[in-house]
Amino acid sequence: MxxxxxxxxxxxxxxxxxxxxxxxxxxxxxxxxxxxxxxxxxxxxxxxxxxxxxxxxxxxxxxxxxxxxxxxQPITATPHDIQNWIDYLSPHFRNLQMQPPASLSADxxxxxxxxxxxxxxxxxxxxxxxxxxxxxxxxxxxxxxxxxxxxxxxxxxxxxxxxxxxxxxxxxxxxxxxxxxxxxxxxxxxxxxxxxxxxxxxxxxxxxxxxxxxxxxxxxxxxxxxxxxxxxxxxxxxxxxxxxxxAASDQYRNALFQQLKTAITACISGRPARAIINDWHHLVDCKNRPSLPSYPYPYSIAKQLSAIVPTEHNDFSIFWAGANVHQIRxxxxxxxxxxxxxxxx
Ligand SMILES: Cc1cc2nc3c(=O)[nH]c(=O)nc-3n(C[C@H](O)[C@H](O)[C@H](O)COP(=O)(O)O)c2cc1C
The missing domain is CATH 3.20.20.70 (Aldolase class I)
Known part of the structure; x- marks a missing residue:
């Protein structure tokens, strides 16, 4: 000991x-x-x-x-960054027949x-x-x-x-x-x-x-x-x-056993975090993306997109996982x- x-x-x-x-x-x-x-x-x-x-x-x-x-540190996101981020994610909401939120909150x-x-x-x-x-x-x-x-x-x-x-x-x-x-x-x-x-x-x-x-x-x-x-x-x-x-959902549990890869992106919450790779990494965290509102503002819009059941064409789930998730038992x-x-x- x-x-x-x-x-x-x-x-x-x-x-x-x-x-x-x-x-x-x-x-x-x-x-x-x-x-x-x-x-x-x-x-x-x-x-x-x-x-x-x-x-x-x-x-x-x-x-x-x-x-x-x-x-x-309590940092307030600028209204400009918040609006740009909502506008940037809006096409994904429209593709899913959803309304993007009018503002972001710090939860x-x-x-x-x-x-x-x-x-x-x-x-x-x-x-x-x-x-x-x-x-x-x-x-x-x-x-x-x-x-x-x-x-x-x-x-x-x-x-x-x-x-x-x-x-x-x-x-x-x-x-x-x-x-x-x-x-x-x-x-x-x-x-x-x-x-x-x-x-x-x-x-x-x-x-x-x-x-x-x-x-x-x-x-x-x-x-x-x-x-x-x-x-x-x-x-x-x-x-x-x-x-x-x-408290993980069934989808989250299943994903852990799918031998999927993980990567770090700041686009989900505003801070770098490692999650199972999906559209957050492929479609959102792109070179031409606008600057992120400070943490945790992006998280509120990310949670709304992640609540939509993934399809073959859209997967905005948020499944945090470490790089060695393939070794899960x-x-x-x-x-x-x-x-x-x-x-x-
Ligand atoms: C789903 C999830 C949520 C996490 N939430 C927190 C948290 O609230 N506070 C914290 O200090 N670390 C948090 N972490 C990070 C862990 O403390 C730790 O660094 C990480 O789990 C270690 O890597 P591993 O997941 O590969 O074991 C979280 C990690 C995961 C996977």
């Missing part, structure tokens, strides 16, 4: 990725009860739903779990701009909190630490990892380019494009905090390599989406953890 496992009081060095829109209390609790660290991605939840998710998870497990929030709250999420964390007695897309304010960090909360944040490059370490957080989630879903990138000019393993090797030389590797891990052999090379734990998202307890959370543990031995 390494020192991170002792600190977090977990049996195995395996984390479930927090996954906004896919996370459920049942999945988080199943992973925690099986000896890993369960997670709730709460960024897409309003305050009441977030509270309900936490309370429900606490009912389902007495083991530790992490809650996760986004820390994107994802930032932990930075809504203090009620900090109050929720403290009131609910959350013990482990992680952040994506940046860091909380120094004041929020101090308050959380005064209450004994263990803090983690995603880094995609050395500069971000150093910011996390210097800000006084406890653990770095090192997210490689293979990762499904959004890149946690928060120093936009620092895109490293590093693989999970390469990022670990770079961070290991400069960072004294425990490093948890995320991105493209589907099999225990990949996990063992990372642990042998200095990671304190591994975090898996895509491998768990297929579990019955996740149909396993329950408990069986997946046991399998990973055996493969890592």
């Amino acid at each position: 390494n020192s991170l496992m002792k600190k977090l009081k977990i049996q195995y060095p395996i984390f479930l990725s927090p996954m906004a829109g896919v996370s459920t209390p049942e999945l988080a609790a199943a992973v925690s009860n099986a000896g890993g660290l369960g997670s709730l991605g709460l960024a897409a939840c309003d305050l009441n739903t977030a509270k309900e998710y936490i309370v429900q998870t606490q009912r389902l497990t007495d083991q530790p779990f992490q809650v996760n929030f986004f820390c994107h 994802f709250k930032s932990f930075l701009s809504d203090s009620s999420y900090l109050d929720l964390v403290l009131d609910a007695g959350c013990q482990i909190v992680s952040f994506h897309f940046g860091l909380p304010t120094q004041e929020q960090i101090t308050t959380l630490k005064q209450h004994g909360v263990i803090l983690m944040a995603t880094a995609t490059c050395l500069a971000e990892a150093l910011s996390i370490q210097n800000a006084g957080l406890d653990i770095i989630i090192a997210q490689g380019i293979e990762a499904g879903g959004h890149r946690g990138l928060f120093q936009q000019d620092q895109e490293s494009g590093l693989s999970t393993h390469a990022l670990l090797l770079q961070l290991r030389a400069h960072i004294h905090l425990p490093i948890v590797c995320a991105g493209g891990i589907m099999h225990g052999q990949q996990g063992k390599l990372l642990l042998d090379d200095g990671a304190s734990a591994i975090q898996l998202g895509t491998a768990f989406i297929q579990c019955a307890q996740s 149909a396993l329950s959370p408990e069986a997946l953890i046991q399998t990973l543990v055996k493969e890592m031995q």
Whole structure:
């Protein structure tokens, strides 16, 4: 048992990725009860739903779990960029006999701009909190630490990892380019494009905090390599989406088993994110596209297009998945953890 496992009081060095829109209390609790660290991605939840998710998870497990929030800077998209983006996507709506929306909305709250999420964390007695897309304010960090909360944040490059370490957080989630879903990138000019393993090797030389590797891990052999090379734990998202307890739709689950390829595009939400390749990559993310309104404005129109059942000619589904999705296995959370543990031995 390494020192991170002792600190977090977990049996195995395996984390479930927090996954906004896919996370459920049942999945988080199943992973925690099986000896890993369960997670709730709460960024897409309003305050009441977030509270309900936490309370429900606490009912389902007495083991530790992490809650996760986004820390994107509150940037307002310009009306010009918004209109251009609506106009650019309008032909796809017309092809599908639908009306494009008149405006775009920002549905994802930032932990930075809504203090009620900090109050929720403290009131609910959350013990482990992680952040994506940046860091909380120094004041929020101090308050959380005064209450004994263990803090983690995603880094995609050395500069971000150093910011996390210097800000006084406890653990770095090192997210490689293979990762499904959004890149946690928060120093936009620092895109490293590093693989999970390469990022670990770079961070290991400069960072004294425990490093948890995320991105493209589907099999225990990949996990063992990372642990042998200095990671304190591994975090898996895509491998768990297929579990019955996740909130994924049937179409999403089926797509994961179709041996499809993934690629990163910023055209779905306004931030780079890895998803199964479809019309977002082929028809929307083209050289001549207009500049994107800032995150999360494009997401609201993307969700409307993605709600249309795909046909042979149109597929705007949003199926976030890591680069190694082809290695997916149909396993329950408990069986997946046991399998990973055996493969890592
Ligand atoms: C469906 C999905 C949703 C995600 N949502 C979040 C999120 O809300 N917060 C977060 O920190 N990371 C999120 N991520 C990224 C994961 O934390 C992690 O980096 C990724 O799952 C690792 O790559 P893998 O999917 O190949 O295992 C998400 C990933 C996926 C696949």
